[in-house]
Amino acid sequence: MKRDIITAAIGILVFTLLLGIVYPLFITGVGQVTFPGNANGQKIYADGKLVGSKLIGQNFGTPVLEKNGKVKEVKGAVVTEADPRYFQTRPSATEGGADNAAASTFSNKGPNSVKTKEADEENIKAYLELNMGPNKKEYDPGLTAANIPVDAVNTSASGVDPEISEANAHIQAYRVAAVRGLSRATVDRLVSKYTSGRGLGFSGEPGVNVLELNLALDRLEGKAS
Amino acid sequence: MTFDGWFLIVAFAVILTVLAYPFGQYMAKVYRNERVFLTPIFAGPERFLYRLLRVDRDGVPSAQDWKQYAKSLIVFSLAGWLLLYLILRTQTLWDFTGLNPTGYHSAPWNVTFNTTSSFMTNTNWQFYSGETTMSYFSQMAGLTVQNWLSAGVGIVVAIALIRGIIGRAPDQDGRVGKSIGNFWQDLVRTILYVLSPICIVGAIVLLSQGVIQNFSNYLTAHTITGLTQTIAMGPIASQEVIKELGTNGGGFLNTNSAHPFENPTGFTNLFEMLIVLIIPAGLIFTYGRMSGNRRQGYAIYGVVMFMFLCAASVAYIAEAHGSPAQHAAGLHTHVISGSGGGNMEGKEQRFGIASSALFNTVTTVTSCGAVNSAIESFTGIGGAVPMANLSASEVIFGGVGTGLYSILEYVLLAVFIGGLMVGRTPEWLGKKIEAREIKLAGLGILITPLTALFCTALAVASKSGRASIGEVALSKTGGNTPQGFSETFYAYLSQANNNGSAFAGYTGFIQPTSGSLGSHGITFADLLGGFDMMFARYAPILFALAIAGALAGKRITPAGLGTMRTDNPTFAVLLIGVIVLVGALTFFPALLLGPIVQGLTGHLY
Numbered sequence: 001m002k003r004d005i006i007t008a009a010i011g012i013l014v015f016t017l018l019l020g021i022v023y024p025l026f027i028t029g030v031g032q033v034t035f036p037g038n039a040n041g042q043k044i045y046a047d048g049k050l051v052g053s054k055l056i057g058q059n060f061g062t063p064v065l066e067k068n069g070k071v072k073e074v075k076g077a078v079v080t081e082a083d084p085r086y087f088q089t090r091p092s093a094t095e096g097g098a099d100n101a102a103a104s105t106f107s108n109k110g111p112n113s114v115k116t117k118e119a120d121e122e123n124i125k126a127y128l129e130l131n132m133g134p135n136k137k138e139y140d141p142g143l144t145a146a147n148i149p150v151d152a153v154n155t156s157a158s159g160v161d162p163e164i165s166e167a168n169a170h171i172q173a174y175r176v177a178a179v180r181g182l183s184r185a186t187v188d189r190l191v192s193k194y195t196s197g198r199g200l201g202f203s204g205e206p207g208v209n210v211l212e213l214n215l216a217l218d219r220l221e222g223k224a225s
Numbered sequence: 226m227t228f229d230g231w232f233l234i235v236a237f238a239v240i241l242t243v244l245a246y247p248f249g250q251y252m253a254k255v256y257r258n259e260r261v262f263l264t265p266i267f268a269g270p271e272r273f274l275y276r277l278l279r280v281d282r283d284g285v286p287s288a289q290d291w292k293q294y295a296k297s298l299i300v301f302s303l304a305g306w307l308l309l310y311l312i313l314r315t316q317t318l319w320d321f322t323g324l325n326p327t328g329y330h331s332a333p334w335n336v337t338f339n340t341t342s343s344f345m346t347n348t349n350w351q352f353y354s355g356e357t358t359m360s361y362f363s364q365m366a367g368l369t370v371q372n373w374l375s376a377g378v379g380i381v382v383a384i385a386l387i388r389g390i391i392g393r394a395p396d397q398d399g400r401v402g403k404s405i406g407n408f409w410q411d412l413v414r415t416i417l418y419v420l421s422p423i424c425i426v427g428a429i430v431l432l433s434q435g436v437i438q439n440f441s442n443y444l445t446a447h448t449i450t451g452l453t454q455t456i457a458m459g460p461i462a463s464q465e466v467i468k469e470l471g472t473n474g475g476g477f478l479n480t481n482s483a484h485p486f487e488n489p490t491g492f493t494n495l496f497e498m499l500i501v502l503i504i505p506a507g508l509i510f511t512y513g514r515m516s517g518n519r520r521q522g523y524a525i526y527g528v529v530m531f532m533f534l535c536a537a538s539v540a541y542i543a544e545a546h547g548s549p550a551q552h553a554a555g556l557h558t559h560v561i562s563g564s565g566g567g568n569m570e571g572k573e574q575r576f577g578i579a580s581s582a583l584f585n586t587v588t589t590v591t592s593c594g595a596v597n598s599a600i601e602s603f604t605g606i607g608g609a610v611p612m613a614n615l616s617a618s619e620v621i622f623g624g625v626g627t628g629l630y631s632i633l634e635y636v637l638l639a640v641f642i643g644g645l646m647v648g649r650t651p652e653w654l655g656k657k658i659e660a661r662e663i664k665l666a667g668l669g670i671l672i673t674p675l676t677a678l679f680c681t682a683l684a685v686a687s688k689s690g691r692a693s694i695g696e697v698a699l700s701k702t703g704g705n706t707p708q709g710f711s712e713t714f715y716a717y718l719s720q721a722n723n724n725g726s727a728f729a730g731y732t733g734f735i736q737p738t739s740g741s742l743g744s745h746g747i748t749f750a751d752l753l754g755g756f757d758m759m760f761a762r763y764a765p766i767l768f769a770l771a772i773a774g775a776l777a778g779k780r781i782t783p784a785g786l787g788t789m790r791t792d793n794p795t796f797a798v799l800l801i802g803v804i805v806l807v808g809a810l811t812f813f814p815a816l817l818l819g820p821i822v823q824g825l826t827g828h829l830y
Contacts, residue, residue, distance in 0.1 A: 104478055150556060155570060200495065205576065
């Protein structure tokens with residue numbers, strides 16, 4: 001028994017040193033040398049400023065202002081409304097505002113829950129308003145609740161899903177093209193450019209990286225003007 | 226459903242089998258202490274570790290009988306528990322390392338009790354959320370270490386049981402025959418020869434795909450629409466790979482393998498599923514090889530692969546169909562051009578339906594419990610699949626080691642039942658099965674379900690248990706819904722099976738802000754869960770080792786005409802029958818009350 005206790009005590013300290021300190025440091029070293037971009041989170045800069053990470057979805061909304069000109073907040077989170085000039089990411093259940101990458105969380109809404117239905121209805125309504133236009137015909141005239149892709153309505157798992165489905169992107173392309181005065185073909189071309197395929201051709205689903213797409217749109221306009 | 230979806234499931238099964246077979250043969254060599262291709266690299270460190278641990282006797286650790294083996298295992302686990310609890314409770318003391326850039330404080334004692342028990346038992350149930358609670362130091366020096374060690378402990382028990390089963394009759398001094406190996410030697414060899422090569426290569430593969438690995442402070446980004454976004458960082462790749470490989474499942478970040486930093490692409494999703502199953506699947510072939518009859522391994526592999534494919538298919542069909550809530554809201558869930566459709570609530574776009582259903586099946590048949598999508602948001606039937614997987618008590622592949630020793634107990638039971646049916650003394654690999662082994666196997670099989678059901682009943686019936694149900698806040702009926710029951714049941718079932726996946730609305734930790742200041746645990750759920758995990762981990766381990774001890778000393782009689790074979794399809798069918806029957810008899814009532822009710826109605830609660 002005494003022998004076991006001594007061995008166990010030495011063992012746990014040795015393994016903590018090897019597996020808890022040496023191993024992570026070794027992997028960090030290897031990562032920082034071989035894949036520094038990936039290891040540090042695929043940061044994206046625009047005009048020398050950090051605008052986000054390629055892998056992390058963002059809220060492309062603008063702060064809502066109250067009558068007195070102050071930014072409106074609910075429970076410390078800035079209230080935003082979708083900016084029609086940009087492609088919008090999927091609904092997010094994170095606290096402290098959508099796409100909070102410091103505290104990822106599931107919505108944990110059940111399949112048979114009234115709350116889930118209500119949330120879905122609300123998201124459908126918002127999506128229709130955003131993508132049909134103020135008079136319900138400017139952007140995508142053929143859009144109805146029945147042909148909204150599910151990813152545009154259901155919350156993502158991580159709350160920071162960087163991608164949307166191609167169908168979702170092509171619907172939003174009507175709006176973005178109209179608001180920015182671009183041809184829809186131009187916008188759709190960019191959508192295709194930032195669509196990644198399945199892993200090895202069969203694992204997962206294709207998706208459109210929203211941050212990269214939006215930055216490309218801004219660059220396009222920057223060049224034109 | 227799509228062709229690609231079905232193709233993924235089939236391709237995954239094929240790739241897994243192709244990889245697991247040679248790996249199983251390799252592990253057999255490792256545990257027979259034979260020379261393998263890594264011996265030139267690891268022989269030195271191996272001898273050094275034996276000397277450091279003072280188990281070295283002429284270069285070889287001495288043989289242990291099952292009681293000594295169990296004692297070493299328990300004492301070592303206890304030491305690990307104490308150190309981990311200490312590290313987690315003194316989080317701010319380690320600030321000098323620079324590995325707590327966010328300055329987080331320790332979580333309260335009750336949550337830490339739960340977390341410590343959870344990581345030590347290979348459960349990795351998480352009431353806390355990684356990026357708002359843990360410093361990098363706690364994640365590395367505390368949690369990552371137990372990811373390795375708890376995996377090692379599971380594997381060595383399976384190996385010890387195999388040695389017991391194949392052990393030859395005792396020699397003159399009656400000593401060698403009772404030996405089932407040496408715990409320290411098995412543990413060291415597991416870490417060096419089995420876990421570390423895959424971890425190092427796997428971490429680099431994950432890095433190449435975008436999993437992060439750094440010690441930076443959380444990033445602050447200024448978005449193009451004028452908002453700010455804080456992005457959690459950390460040494461994730463090194464923990465991610467052992468989390469999958471050791472079927473641990475405790476995510477570095479709260480949303481686990483759904484988070485893009487843990488699982489960035491469709492490829493990493495496939496890769497992570499493969500490393501979850503490589504050891505559990507490989508060990509089955511190891512068993513065949515070590516028992517001297519590879520067909521023994523094939524029979525078991527056939528059984529678990531069949532059950533696995535059934536589970537994955539049901540989950541895929543259910544999730545592709547969509548949920549009642551979606552349909553009631555007017556959403557169409559069929560496949561359209563450019564969208565896979567289905568129930569995308571709590572799923573990531575880059576995975577879609579098939580990869581999400583398959584991933585969560587992989588991690589719930591094993592004891593991994595990592596998730597790449599929210600199980601709580603799965604449809605009724607889709608969510609019943611993980612629960613049914615857990616109800617099968619880790620025999621469908623199961624956790625590393627745990628899965629093999631659990632199914633070997635079922636094999637023992639099936640042999641016994643088969644023997645009764647044909648009216649002969651049951652024999653297994655030439656050894657007579659007697660009352661002692663059957664009693665131990667019966668206890669080993671039933672102790673986990675009993676613990677799970679007992680804890681669920683206690684939690685559902687008591688007021689303190691209701692405080693944890695997330696559904697209380699969400700639903701108008703105050704949690705008196707099938708979903709509320711499912712949350713509770715899943716919590717204690719998952720912890721008893723040392724799985725760690727969750728209907729994540731169930732909580733034992735209230736944390737108003739990041740960093741644990743002002744936070745408090747829900748003592749009832751934390752403690753009940755902690756004991757649930759520890760009891761359902763170590764009791765079955767002791768039974769498995771006791772069976773190994775009981776079998777080790779038995780004489781082998783040559784197989785005769787009347788011997789029931791345990792390596793043919795007939796036996797495989799019998800084995801499936803026994804597993805399904807035991808699982809169904811113990812869990813069917815509980816499953817009916819929760820997910821199946823929801824799956825059978827379109828009613829909203």
